[in-house]
Amino acid sequence: MKLTTPVEIKPLERRLTYRDSILFVGSCFADEMGNRFAKRFFDVQVNPFGVLFNPCSVADCLGLLENYAEKGVKSCFVPEDVIETPGGFCSFHHHGSMSRSTEQEFLDNANRVLADASAFYSRAGWVVVTLGTAFVYKDRESGMVVANCHKLPSDRFERTMIDSEQVFQALSPFVAAHSECQWIFTVSPVRHLADGLHANTLSKATLHLGVQQIVERYNNAHYFPAFEILTDELRDYRFYADDMMHPSGKAADYIFERFVDFAMADSQRSLLDEAGKIRAMMEHKVLNPGTTQAFVFENQRKEALESFLSRIK
Numbered sequence: 001m002k003l004t005t006p007v008e009i010k011p012l013e014r015r016l017t018y019r020d021s022i023l024f025v026g027s028c029f030a031d032e033m034g035n036r037f038a039k040r041f042f043d044v045q046v047n048p049f050g051v052l053f054n055p056c057s058v059a060d061c062l063g064l065l066e067n068y069a070e071k072g073v074k075s076c077f078v079p080e081d082v083i084e085t086p087g088g089f090c091s092f093h094h095h096g097s098m099s100r101s102t103e104q105e106f107l108d109n110a111n112r113v114l115a116d117a118s119a120f121y122s123r124a125g126w127v128v129v130t131l132g133t134a135f136v137y138k139d140r141e142s143g144m145v146v147a148n149c150h151k152l153p154s155d156r157f158e159r160t161m162i163d164s165e166q167v168f169q170a171l172s173p174f175v176a177a178h179s180e181c182q183w184i185f186t187v188s189p190v191r192h193l194a195d196g197l198h199a200n201t202l203s204k205a206t207l208h209l210g211v212q213q214i215v216e217r218y219n220n221a222h223y224f225p226a227f228e229i230l231t232d233e234l235r236d237y238r239f240y241a242d243d244m245m246h247p248s249g250k251a252a253d254y255i256f257e258r259f260v261d262f263a264m265a266d267s268q269r270s271l272l273d274e275a276g277k278i279r280a281m282m283e284h285k286v287l288n289p290g291t292t293q294a295f296v297f298e299n300q301r302k303e304a305l306e307s308f309l310s311r312i313k
Contacts, residue, residue, distance in 0.1 A: 005226050007233045009258060018042065018312035021124045022115075022242065023065070025061055027053050028246070029188040029226065034128070036256045040275035041309065046264035048117035049147065050095025054133035056162065057147040058171040059153060060093060066174075068118040076111045079103060087151035092139060092146040099150075127181055129171065130226070134161050134189040134206035135195060161203060167210020175218045185211045185223045189230035189255075191245045196277065224262055228253050264282030271312060278304050 005146055019044045024034030031182065034046035049061045059301045086098035089106040098113075100106040102220045121127075136145045137157040162170075189206045192200045206229065208255050215221045230239065230247055237244065239251035247255065260272065281301040286294045 005232055005235075005262050007228045007258075009225060009262050010256040012182075012222060012263055015268075016126055016182075016263050017265050017268050018271055021045075021120060021127055022128060023121055023124045024130070025052065026058055026128075026129045026186075027051060027128035027188040027190060029132070029186070029190055030128065030130040032252045033130070033226075033256060034249070035257060036252075039279050040272055041278075041312065045117055047095075048113050050092055050097045052095065052147050054134065054145070054147075054162070055131055055167045055170045056136050056145040057093075058129055059130065059174070060145070060147070062112065062174045065118045065179075066115055068120050070308075076114065077107055079107070080131075082106060083150065083152075084172065087150065090148075090150055092142075092144055092148070092150075096150055102174065111217070119201040125181060125254075126184065127178075128184045128186070130186045130188050130210070131167070131207045132190060133192050133195070133200075134163075134167065134210075135192075135199075135202040136160060143184035161206065163200075164206050164213065167207060168213040171210075172214050172217065173313060175214055177219050179220055181220060183214075183218070184224050185214065185221065185229040186224045188248055189227045193245055199246040226255050226259070229283065230257055233241045252306055255312060271308075274308060277287070278308055281305075 008205050016115060016275075018041075022034075022037060022043060022045075024030045024037075024046045025046070028051050029045055034044055037047065038044045048065075052058050052061055064075070067179060077091060077093070081093065081147045082089050084103075084105050085096070085099060087096050088101050090099040091106070094110065098106070098110060100109055137149050137159050137234065138145050139226045140156055140158055146157065171185075187204055191197075192203065195203060208227075211223055230251055230311060234251055234254070239248050239254075240246065241248050264272065280299070281304060284297075284301075286297060
């Protein structure tokens with residue numbers, strides 16, 4: 001008796017290892033996957049501009065990283081980029097999590113992150129892009145597609161849905177320009193209920209069609225079916241969080257396991273398992289600090305971490 005419809009996933013021919021650097025960019029699902037790799041001591045950079053939902057803002061982020069690599073401080077964020085929002089000072093390039101209490105604090109942090117992320121992007125062998133929605137908000141004053149509206153008055157923005165060709169045009173130049181890099185695209189399984197279920201379906205379908213064009217055009221572009229795993233294989237509300245939109249922690253763990261099977265070299269699996277054990281040691285709360293037992297345990301986990309990191313460099 002077959003009670004599920006497992007998603008069949010053909011593993012990549014070229015597989016990632018602990019020696020690779022991986023940039024994760026896009027929706028909150030990129031955070032979910034990227035942070036799981038970071039906890040297992042991979043060399044990763046996760047959403048340097050904060051969570052980005054639409055393909056145009058992802059492209060804007062990648063373009064800024066490339067531009068900084070070429071021009072350096074000449075392409076830093078400047079006061080003209082800064083907006084004052086209910087949450088502090090930020091920009092339309094960033095998610096609200098990047099807001100700071102003063103304009104200068106925002107600029108200092110944003111430019112520091114930009115420099116670090118640009119250097120990382122220049123050497124990254126893998127880029128994982130997770131797209132959340134085809135709906136975009138355009139600032140009527142500047143004409144810019146914004147990464148986030150930052151709770152500013154709604155009449156300042158024009159809301160539209162881009163088509164699949166625009167998805168392709170936004171992202172394909174980066175895949176073409178970085179043929180030495182492996183690109184993995186996913187469509188986030190997170191449901192955007194505020195759009196309505198039908199509009200959410202149209203939005204996700206548009207993303208699928210745009211990504212498919214990229215994957216068919218470029219040999220270094222690949223699709224990972226995170227969307228299908230949650231909606232077709234797991235297919236049950238017990239795999240959603242309480243908001244009925246995001247995957248539960250268990251579902252995200254399962255999708256991460258499927259991603260590892262899809263993308264990671266078999267020779268690295270023992271290292272991945274070891275990394276999980278070391279992370280558990282690192283997060284274990286010492287109940288009796290100052291005791292001999294606590295001192296011994298602290299040394300054990302320090303030595304375990306140092307030994308592991310020396311072997312993956």
